[in-house]
Amino acid sequence: MAEKKASEANRLEWAKFSAIADIIGSVLNNIIKWSGIVAVCYFAYQSIEVIAGKETLFDLCFNVMSNTKAATSLPFAVGFSGIGYGLFYRRQNKKTIEHFEYRKTKLEKKSDPGRKSSNITRQGETRPGDKL
Amino acid sequence: MIEIYCESIIINTLALGCLWYLYFFLYKQCVVDYFRQNMFERRDSLFDEVADGLTSFDHPAYGTLRRTMNGYIRFAHQLDLGKILVTRLMASYNPALKEDIKEFQAQIDGATAGLPPDVRIKIEEYRKKMHLQMAKHIFFASPIMCIMILSFALPVSFVFCLTGSLKRNIHNNINRLESTALASGY
Numbered sequence: 077m078a079e080k081k082a083s084e085a086n087r088l089e090w091a092k093f094s095a096i097a098d099i100i101g102s103v104l105n106n107i108i109k110w111s112g113i114v115a116v117c118y119f120a121y122q123s124i125e126v127i128a129g130k131e132t133l134f135d136l137c138f139n140v141m142s143n144t145k146a147a148t149s150l151p152f153a154v155g156f157s158g159i160g161y162g163l164f165y166r167r168q169n170k171k172t173i174e175h176f177e178y179r180k181t182k183l184e185k186k187s188d189p190g191r192k193s194s195n196i197t198r199q200g201e202t203r204p205g206d207k208l
Numbered sequence: 209m210i211e212i213y214c215e216s217i218i219i220n221t222l223a224l225g226c227l228w229y230l231y232f233f234l235y236k237q238c239v240v241d242y243f244r245q246n247m248f249e250r251r252d253s254l255f256d257e258v259a260d261g262l263t264s265f266d267h268p269a270y271g272t273l274r275r276t277m278n279g280y281i282r283f284a285h286q287l288d289l290g291k292i293l294v295t296r297l298m299a300s301y302n303p304a305l306k307e308d309i310k311e312f313q314a315q316i317d318g319a320t321a322g323l324p325p326d327v328r329i330k331i332e333e334y335r336k337k338m339h340l341q342m343a344k345h346i347f348f349a350s351p352i353m354c355i356m357i358l359s360f361a362l363p364v365s366f367v368f369c370l371t372g373s374l375k376r377n378i379h380n381n382i383n384r385l386e387s388t389a390l391a392s393g394y
């Protein structure tokens with residue numbers, strides 16, 4: 077009994093420790109992640125600042141849009157189509173997972189009534205409560 | 209001239225923004241999904257083998273392994289090199305946790321003690337596959353950081369290897385991760 081209590085205390089201690097490490101790790105990851113886009117915006121701003129006051133923003137945008145060649149827009153069109161295709165396919169995959177998951181769980185529970193679950197969503201995504 | 213300059217700014221900003229979104233959102237999601245799918249396959253394969261009579265469903269060896277896999281599947285989105293380094297650093301300052309590192313090893317050893325040798329080998333094989341999957345995931349979840357750290361760590365590891373403590377170090381880190389996954393999988 078005392079051994080079981082000690083094991084339970086260890087488990088809780090690990091879970092607590094893991095949660096703290098998650099928070100610190102998540103803060104560091106978010107700093108790295110968002111500093112990327114901040115750097116992109118900063119360099120874009122620095123570049124625009126050089127030509128500030130020489131022409132209005134509308135004129136510039138209009139001229140750029142009208143002069144953009146197919147050679148530059150085509151790679152972007154291909155890239156965006158690829159992203160769109162990937163996102164669409166991913167959504168379809170999630171639907172398929174959800175479709176089969178219910179039956180699989182039901183069948184497995186027949187053989188193993190004490191079956192433990194990973195507790196992620198039925199579409200195979202991170203549970204909202206586990207996101208940091 | 210000024211239009212060409214502007215075009216270049218817009219295109220470069222857009223391209224860098226797209227790359228940022230691809231890496232930090234789409235790529236990371238893809239890596240997590242890939243890891244989860246592989247871990248589900250291992251878990252299902254283990255389930256099938258137990259259903260075929262490898263051992264019983266209420267055996268602690270099966271329970272421990274399944275719960276650990278569940279922990280990995282559930283927290284795959286948080287399993288990256290940054291977090292492992294933070295965990296490693298925090299554990300080194302906590303003497304109580306230093307003792308708990310061996311909890312998983314002790315549990316699996318205790319659970320497999322009464323099993324026939326061939327079953328024990330099978331369980332160990334599943335654990336090794338789990339380790340390989342985890343190592344691949346850690347690398348692909350943060351490839352830039354991994355390459356940066358490895359280029360620094362390899363010469364250091366060589367020195368550690370000479371002193372014989374590298375194997376022990378890796379083993380401790382794996383045990384620490386497994387103990388965390390086991391605690392999360394309950």
